[in-house]
């Protein structure tokens with residue numbers, strides 16, 4: 001664009017229709033007519049970048065499964081009874097040492113109640129026995 005075609009004093013920055021004629025005009029002279037809004041300038045479309053899919057993080061649960069596979073051995077009660085009589089510890093003493101209810105402990109030792117893995121671990125430690133195992137794959 002050159003100089004304003006109306007006043008000739010300023011730089012033409014817009015195209016405007018003035019009295020039916022398309023002229024390149026300055027900002028001031030553009031007010032005299034109807035401004036043609038920059039048809040040449042392409043409107044920049046905002047980039048609509050697709051949302052990248054979040055990477056799927058899969059945690060390996062093998063290690064967790066391995067420890068939870070432990071089971072109480074079948075003859076846990078017999079093992080416990082034998083060890084308790086060998087050591088000569090009373091149920092109340094044992095119950096106190098592992099912070100468990102005595103009557104509950106008795107039921108476990110008599111084979112009436114299957115101990116939880118947590119209790120089994122405590123008994124193993126307190127009595128130095130092994131009453132849990134990881135079952136073999138069949």
Ligand SMILES: [Zn+2]
Nearest residue numbers: 004007026029
């Ligand atoms: Zn002008």
